[in-house]
Amino acid sequence: MQGLDFAVIAPYWDLLLIGAWWTAVLTVSAGVLSFVFGILFAVTVLYAPAILAYPVRAFMWLFMGTPLLLQLFLIYFGLVQIGIDIPALAAGIVGLGMHFAVYNADVIRAGIVAVDVGQTEGARSIGFGKWQTLRYVVIPQAIRNTAPPIGSNVIALLKESSIVSVIGIAELVHSAQLAISETFRPFEFYITAAALYYILNLVLEAALHRFERHVEVSR
Amino acid sequence: MLRVFPFFVEAALVTLELTALALLLGLAAAALAAAGRMSRSAILRAVGTAYVSLFRGTPCLIQLFVLYFGGPQIGINLDPFAAGVIGLGLNIGAYMAESIRGAVVAVDRGQTEAARTIGFSRFQTLRKVVLPQAARLMIRPLGVNTVALLKGSALVSTISVVELTYTAQRFIGSTYKPFEIFGVAALLYMVMVYAVARLVDMLDRRFAIV
Numbered sequence: 001m002q003g004l005d006f007a008v009i010a011p012y013w014d015l016l017l018i019g020a021w022w023t024a025v026l027t028v029s030a031g032v033l034s035f036v037f038g039i040l041f042a043v044t045v046l047y048a049p050a051i052l053a054y055p056v057r058a059f060m061w062l063f064m065g066t067p068l069l070l071q072l073f074l075i076y077f078g079l080v081q082i083g084i085d086i087p088a089l090a091a092g093i094v095g096l097g098m099h100f101a102v103y104n105a106d107v108i109r110a111g112i113v114a115v116d117v118g119q120t121e122g123a124r125s126i127g128f129g130k131w132q133t134l135r136y137v138v139i140p141q142a143i144r145n146t147a148p149p150i151g152s153n154v155i156a157l158l159k160e161s162s163i164v165s166v167i168g169i170a171e172l173v174h175s176a177q178l179a180i181s182e183t184f185r186p187f188e189f190y191i192t193a194a195a196l197y198y199i200l201n202l203v204l205e206a207a208l209h210r211f212e213r214h215v216e217v218s219r
Numbered sequence: 220m221l222r223v224f225p226f227f228v229e230a231a232l233v234t235l236e237l238t239a240l241a242l243l244l245g246l247a248a249a250a251l252a253a254a255g256r257m258s259r260s261a262i263l264r265a266v267g268t269a270y271v272s273l274f275r276g277t278p279c280l281i282q283l284f285v286l287y288f289g290g291p292q293i294g295i296n297l298d299p300f301a302a303g304v305i306g307l308g309l310n311i312g313a314y315m316a317e318s319i320r321g322a323v324v325a326v327d328r329g330q331t332e333a334a335r336t337i338g339f340s341r342f343q344t345l346r347k348v349v350l351p352q353a354a355r356l357m358i359r360p361l362g363v364n365t366v367a368l369l370k371g372s373a374l375v376s377t378i379s380v381v382e383l384t385y386t387a388q389r390f391i392g393s394t395y396k397p398f399e400i401f402g403v404a405a406l407l408y409m410v411m412v413y414a415v416a417r418l419v420d421m422l423d424r425r426f427a428i429v
Contacts, residue, residue: 004292004293062405062409064412065405065408065409065412065413066370066405066408066409066412067370067371067372067373067374067384067408068370068373069373069374069376069384070373070384070387070401070404070405070408071405073384073387073388073397073401074397074398074401074402074405077391077397077401078397078398078401078402079398080397081396081397081398082398159277159278159279160278161278162278162280162281163278163280163374165280166377173278173280173281173284180288185292186284186285186288186289186292187285187288187289187290187292187293188289190281190284190285190288190289191285191289193281194277194278194281194282194285197276197277197278197281198273198276198277201276201277202276
């Protein structure tokens with residue numbers, strides 16, 4: 001047992017901040033991916049012909065039933081075996097993005113179903129096509145109504161992004177591990193990393209809260 | 220593949236054991252935290268709120284690392300399995316505390332008022348009127364937490380607990396067939412996850428009010 005000394009952090013502060021920056025980059029890029037594919041999957045499951053809808057449904061079922069860690073291993077180590085070699089950063093963004101796309105799709109699908117059928121009838125009767133009705137009338141309302149659960153998925157994404165450190169992406173956990181390998185001070189560095197995650201979490205929550213209010217006002 | 224399958228089943232049982240123990244710890248921590256957050260004492264409220272906020276605001280992976288790698292520095296020496304159970308349990312406990320609190324808050328205020336009016340004490344009201352109703356409302360959110368815990372238990376492979384994910388990784392080293400090995404592990408997780416989900420569905424229906 002050695003005494004704690006948080007002064008050991010100082011020389012590694014830049015390293016940790018770079019890690020935190022990459023955690024933010026990962027969260028935003030995987031977040032955008034998960035949002036876009038969430039809508040895509042939801043629409044496919046609801047409206048596409050069975051030949052498209054069923055594979056997407058199976059994909060969702062698969063991703064919801066297995067750990068993210070395993071999904072990352074499959075994408076990063078497994079796909080190489082069948083000739084698909086993607087760099088770690090891309091594997092991390094795709095893995096996180098698809099994992100949360102599936103959860104977003106589940107939420108958005110319920111949101112689309114919940115939009116009043118009168119909205120579709122109204123749009124159709126003033127001459128909107130099927131696709132236009134979906135694009136301009138139904139989906140915007142579905143997204144607005146499901147903003148809070150999608151927001152909590154983004155917050156979960158920020159925390160889960162720590163897992164990509166296991167495939168060697170240089171984000172916050174990885175930075176901490178690097179510093180620990182030189183200083184042998186796991187407690188100080190992991191606590192500091194936790195504090196940085198907590199701050200990122202607060203910032204993200206505040207941003208999402210503002211966004212939700214913005215969406216509310218424009219209603 | 221057939222040769223390694225028995226090892227996978229054994230490892231899946233470790234994953235289940237880990238999940239079950241963490242679930243027990245999590246429920247206990249969650250009940251205390253939820254009670255704290257709803258208590259009249261400002262200190263208990265602050266402690267409950269701090270626990271929930273800190274454990275929900277940071278990644279589970281970091282919590283496990285602080286406990287397992289950082290623990291020895293402050294005199295806490297745990298073997299991987301114990302660290303895994305405690306880390307996962309405390310993490311999911313913070314989420315479960317919110318599920319429990321949400322269910323208690325969701326019970327109509329009129330129930331409490333009526334019970335108090337006919338002479339029930341605060342404790343009696345909670346014990347005989349509010350909690351039995353809240354318990355039904357808790358089943359589904361706690362079930363969702365349990366499924367998340369089961370999947371999240373894969374994280375403890377990083378602190379070398381020999382469960383399903385760790386076993387899969389170990390066999391990659393000797394077989395060089397990551398796709399098949401991780402595929403089988405994924406399949407076993409799915410079986411467990413959907414079995415738990417079904418169980419939660421059944422419980423929810425069994426205790427439904429209507």
